[in-house]
Amino acid sequence: MNAAHTPPSGINSRRRFLAGLPAIGLIAAHAADEAPLQDIVFGSCLDTHDHPMLDRTLTLPRDLFIFMGDNVYADKGGIPMMQEKYALLKNSRFFKGLKNKPILATWDDHDFGENDGGGSYPHKKEAQVEFWNWLDEPASSPRRQQEGVYQAQTFGPVGKRVQVVLLDTRYFRSPLKKVPKDKAMLGGSYVPTDDTSTTMLGAAQWSWLSQVLQQPADLRLIVSSIQFAPEAHGGECWANMPHEQQRLLKLLQGQTAVILSGDRHWCEFSHNGVYDFTSSSMTQKHPRGSPTPNKFRCVPKTYHLPNVGQLHIDWSAATLTAKIFGTEGNAKIEQTLAFKDLKVA
Template sequence: MGFLRRDFLKLGLTQAIVSAVGVPAFAATEQDGRSADGLPFQTAQRLSPSILQGATDATRTQFSILHLSKQQFNTVVRNSAGQIWQPEKIEILQQPFSEFQITKVYFAGLNLGELFFLDLLGAKDEVIERREFGMLDLNKSTLRYALCSCMDEGRHEPKIWQNLVGQNPDVIFFIGDSTYCDKGECEFPDGDTRRLWSRYVQARRTLEIYYSKRLIPIFATWDDHDFGSDDVNTTNWHHVAESQANFRAFFAQADNYTEGYFHGPGISSVLRAGQHQFLLMDDRSWRLEKTSSARYAHWGQQQEEWALEMIAGFEGTTWIMNGSQIFPEMVYKESMSKHRGQFNGFMGALKRIPRKVIFASGDVHFSEISKIESAMLGYQTYEVTSSAVHSKCFPGLDKISKHPRRMMSTTMPNYILVDSIHQAGTFTANVYSCSARNVVNFSCQLSV
């Protein structure tokens, strides 16, 4: 599957154009421990270190390393010339009931354009684990990034992660359900906060992305399953502070350590890269019951005001990334639009800001692109839903759950890959739904 960024960017289209859909020649049903694309689930949990690269800029980066507490090592960065960097800072996070811990390491003084190696060194300075990585150019005019959600390790497919890494994205966004705290075998029952740590550990020990030879910066937010349990909110989940602390422990997203990245209210955050701004929203810490019409039932007041301030103060285009969908109102699924008070209030405020936004979401176990009519915000925009990388997929679900804004969809296990540029006040993106086996389920070009 080739992605011709240069050719696409020369097109400069002003509306979405649907391409031919790549249709795999195998049955889209799960059976005998295999996914809808015919690949076997691989759910073995590993004992070797699980490593994630987090927020990164041109000179600084940070890593989250999950490992057995009894496993001791030193961490250094090397380049191909043999130059060595020691960590600027090290943090260790542990729980008394777990045999695994998180070690976070922070490095500064690195350079763009170089290939680096993160080395874990044993007692005799031998390399016991090595990953390669690069730095992130926040001034690029074009960006390539992946949108991922719904990663049930019980249906883990390594090949889809290998496919993603092979597309060489600059960054990866996790937009919800990177862990299913309420599923899987665990010694602690649902509702016990110790289960949060334990299930995050199990996911980190399983997913291929954490064992990739080449690391790519990951920026994350959550939805219900990695917050605590299925469809929970603050009226029936009373461990918000514990959930927030657990989430922050596993991801490498220190506030203001790297250029262009900082925290908002709750576990929300923002990444700014050139004329691209990405708001990773927290759709759980203030959420009320799904039928609530309260003015701030979805994001809370503080977070909405923060988001509007970020959008108004940024000259480029802003992605608003949310775990739940924003616009669709499907009967069986949550969405911001069902919180009518906050949805109407936020859209009204957004319409008064002379800036443009585009939306991203996950959750629903199929991917789709929705066209948002210009009457909503004063210009045509889109919502790109990416779901699921590997979770329970129901062939035909998108055909049953229809809505008038949908342009295209797929129920195959997939992630969304985006190539985008912001030029002369216009945001243009090439969007692909990608599965393992180099299948493109749908693709289109969007302009906002």
């Protein structure tokens, strides 16, 4: 390995460095000497860095932590506020407690810099710089050079490989279709569009994703800051662009995959071609306390207090267990699925 490809230290470990390189063989060769992932903890929406749920999160078994967006709330004070909020998170007891294991992250609107923001946000390039600064991404990293914070990482040896694909649903996203308030749904004013020229991920990210999903993996975790599987509910979700929703399902066809999502400030498990486990918010109680209708909800129960999600992989049984934990430490929602049931039809 030449000097230009010296792996970084800290949370940007050698495995993350290799994942950023174009050579698939390098990823596989590195993964061969790793222990397989067993426990993945995932969460979203942190408006404070001192909360009992964050302390509880640090007690959970964890081989990897995934920030799924709204990692800071910095959409009202420009880049200076963003820098301040990231500094507070970076120096928090919670973030320091996570750093003994790998960390991966994507963003949502509040850390992107504009509430419900998309591709037209004028300061998205500056926001991306601050995102990577927070994670100590090296100046020479390929991720610094691309537009958008999408990325992928493969963990584990052959036969037990987990690929984590983190999507960017902000940087390239087209404007959403909106109706007047008197025609809005319970969750808001956004409605599905029939304009197939609109995009959720943008051409470059779609092209990258189609290549990434060809890499070998025994289980794929697709991280989307907004919900994928639920029916349209008035808020931001993939159902607002049905053609893009179908495009992702087509790419995932035949794959053993699940989607992890956040944003909603409550938890629910859904299935609409693929399983979608929503965990949100880590530090906030949902003010209404009731969910929007969702015909694709596959577990009847929802949860609306501070929470975090956890996946446990039982490689010998070939099963995946998804759980939502509250501050008390007991599971509020739980579902176990065989790998064969996770295959996208």
